[in-house]
Amino acid sequence: MLLPRAGGAGRRVPPALSALSAVLRLERSRRAGVVFPLQKLARCLAPGTDTARFRLFHPDLAALQRAEALFRSGRQHVIDYVSSAVRMDHAPPPALPEVCFIGRSNVGKSSLIRALFSLSPEVEVRVSKTPGHTKKMNFFKVGKYFTLVDMPGYGYRAPQDFVEMVEAYLQERRNLKRTFLLVDGVVGLQKTDHIAVEMLEEFGIPYVMVLTKIDRASRGLLLKNVLEIQEFVKEKTQGCFPQLFLVSSLEFSGVHLLRCFVAHVTGNLPAVEAS
Secondary structure (H helix, E strand, O other), rough: EEOOOOOOOOOOOOOHHOHHHHHHHOHHHHHHHHHHHHHHOOOOOOOOOOHHOOOOOOOOHHHHHHHHHHHOOOEEEEEEEEEEEEEEHHHOOOOOOEEEEEEEOOHHHHHHHHHHHHOOOOOOEEEOOOOOOOOOEEEEEOOEEEEEOOOOOEEEOOOOOOOOOOOHHHHHHHOEEEEEEEEEEOOOOHHHHHHHHHHHHOOOOOOOEEEEEEHOOOHHHHHHHHHHHHHHEEEHHOOOOOOOEEEOOOOOOOOOHHHHHHHHHHOOOOOOOOO
16 A cells, blocks of 8 residues: 655655666666566567567657656655545545556555655555555545556455455546556466456456566566466457566566556557557
8 A cells, every 4th residue: 555654754765776767777688678578578489479469568768758757756746645445435536547556465566556656755655464455445646647546456365345346446437547457477367367357358447467576487487477368368358458567566677667558548648659
């Protein structure tokens, strides 16, 4: 869960690679791996393999920098916790484009959101060692541009009213532009993930899959999971964006690209092309 950090004392220092300026100082191949981890993984494929789904969303440096600016708070651009809700009548008005993050308990959702907002020291992300820490829908306003919603985790220790809460949100939230479905990059799609996919497909909600914890998976295991999930997306889904997004909240791999995709789907980077 994200919480505004009170006062200036003990301000968090953003991690080293949370800013693009630091990434750009890396050696070229490592830099590419941090920004575009899926394309780096594609180099392990056999010659002649179709890699189109590995690079559908490929923003340039200027777009990445514009997206980063949205996640960096300032006097004229405030990132604020708005409210928490367990029912839709408690949710804030749908005034801005919105994205939501959802996934199994312990998939690393809070850690990823903390990484996305790491350039805004006044916003704290509380990461619990206990799965299922997030019990409500938590709404965060990113300036005048969009709202990000941290949804409760499903599966182990999910809130009792999880299904009712999430189904109501997905069906009623007309300003929802994209759902980010987080999948553990080490274990791949699980039964509960398939249930989430079925729900998104049934409601006709556009979504994208994000593979988390890629720093914990060997290259071979990660490639196996990526290829299997890509095939699943191609054959079994209609509303899922064909490209997967790979992230490591620890090493910041893929975080800059994900910020850019969030900015794009909320209409804040209209010049960036994505199928």
